[in-house]
Amino acid sequence: MSRTAILVSCKELPEGDGDDAAVVPALASLGFSVSWEPWDSGFDFSAADAVILRATWDYPSRRSEFLSWCESVPSLFNPAAVVRWNTDKSYLVELLDAGVAVVPTSLVPPGSPATSPSSEFVVKPSVGAGSRGAARFAAGADASAHVAALHAEGQTALIQPYQSSVDTEGELALVYLGGTFSHAFAKGAMLGSTTDSSGLYLAEQLAKADPPADAVELAEDVLDAATGLLGILRAELLYARVDLVRGADGKPLLLELELTEPSLGFRQTDPSAALRFASAVRQQLA
Structure with a gap:
């Protein structure tokens, strides 16, 4: 049975930044007809089986409009309630209050x-x-x-x-698909970096990474706490990216939890990650 999946972008980057290139054939291999569409293009998203936020990076200056659009889309991933919570970084204080090791905020x-x-x-x-x-x-x-x-x-x-470890170690991003760990990648320091030609994000130095045990443990705690606050199961998140840094004591701290439109580092990991993503989309529709 053929299903439709729309990868949602913005007009400045109608097909994202290239990181999702492998996702299109992976979804197609699992029976999806795939296309890209900017969120504010006027397209009718209501008939799609899966509408997947991927590169909607112009939303910060238009958050209210963006959230209204999210709430109008029946099959949005991640869901609109998750997007509303996650697009305001005050969620970090909620996680801090829940006992998660977060960079003091x-x-x-x-x-x-x-x-x-x-x-x-x-x-x-x-x-x-x-x-x-x-x-x-x-x-x-x-x-x-x-x-x-x-x-x-x-x-x-x-x-x-400021966590000085960023200057030497950068950040560690752990990617979860359907609530399960998939892969990780390292990110270099971005403050002071140059902006991409689209003007929507700063250029990053990325590389494949193998997360140490304490980082994985914290990432698991972060997802458990976040989904508890949201009142959902981890499996209800199509994707999640947990960005960690090392504190002054050497222990990992949460810098950001990305549940809305993060790059997922498909170019920095094994090709099977895109297939895991496609399988996670099917899981959401099951």
Whole structure:
């Protein structure tokens, strides 16, 4: 039985950044007719069996419109409720409160003053993608101008101590498909990197990685806590990317949990990962 799967993008990157190239034939091999479509093109997504968010990287400046569109799509993956929760990084505080090892995070909503940490720190918007709007500051530096600029855009600012391990080890991204670990890849430091030609994300240095046991354990804890907060089963997530860094004590910390439209590192892992993704899509429809 033929099914239709639409990979959702944005007008600036109508077929993504190339990372999902292997997904198209993998889905086709499992009986799907596959096409790409920008989320705001006016296309009727309602008839598709699976509508899969992949490169909707223009949403931060139009989040309300994007969420309304998500809620209008019957077979969206990941679901609209997950997207609403995950596209505001204040979820990090919820996970922190749930006992997960998260990079310490404080929220500064519009109208509230910012307090600079005594160590090097990062300020970023609560709604953003691809590290756009993030800035790094020296210990005790005055970040009020950057915070004010975010507030002027209606954003809540996130302040986090900078994790120096990023300069030497970068980040570790663990990818889960259908709630089960699939593969991992390493990401180099992005702050100060150049922007891609689309203007939607910063260029990254990526490489295949084998995650150590403590990183896998934390990633599992993150997914359990997140799905508990969302009231869903892990298997109900088509994909998840858990981004970790090492803290000053050498232990892993959650930097971000990507459940909306992350690159999944298919170019940095074995070819069978794309088939695992396609199989996970079928699982969601079962």
